[in-house]
Amino acid sequence: RKEVEQDPGPFNVPEGATVAFNCTYSNSASQSFFWYRQDCRKEPKLLMSVYSSGNEDGRFTAQLNRASQYISLLIRDSKLSDSATYLCVVTPGANNDMRFGAGTRLTVKP
């Protein structure tokens, strides 16, 4: 089983749509969880950390289910500028070394 697994997509949605991405991780001892965003040929940029209680940042909501080893990201009212690859990231243990999923590609169309 892959350390971090994501549906690669692509997700093609119209502006204003709500879209949800899922991610599972294999190491039950994983400590921290993040969603990063990566634009084509650019570096990953932190979108948000993910907490057990769930957290929201504007149009973005992240959820963590430790029992199921499952992370989600919900984007509401999607914008053209949301088009990117969304990377699920997990820190597997004591160090802050991050493990990335392969990413889910989102294209928001007018």
Added chain:
Amino acid sequence: EPEVTQTPSHQVTQMGQEVILRCVPISNHLYFYWYRQILGQKVEFLVSFYNNEISEKSEIFDDQFSVERPDGSNFTLKIRSTKLEDSAMYFCAGAYGGRLSETQYFGPGTRLLVL
């Protein structure tokens, strides 16, 4: 806002040659990382570095790779004898602390092509 910088942005080299990739982290970062991303694949952890020594490395980071912070500012990744499969984007990242929730800030990357 301070940024992580990396040089060169692109490098083309012949198989078997040595390359050094350079990173200038944000000034008060203490923890440093190298990641790579082969075209079309996921970002992969290579190595983490703190207090002038390696704190963790992946199975990718074999004897051909080394890191150092020679002057307290630059953070370098050296590949001693490049192979075709080393062709990838190499990202440097830094963090203020090593706590698990600490945000890592990535540089723009160096695209390495080995011919």
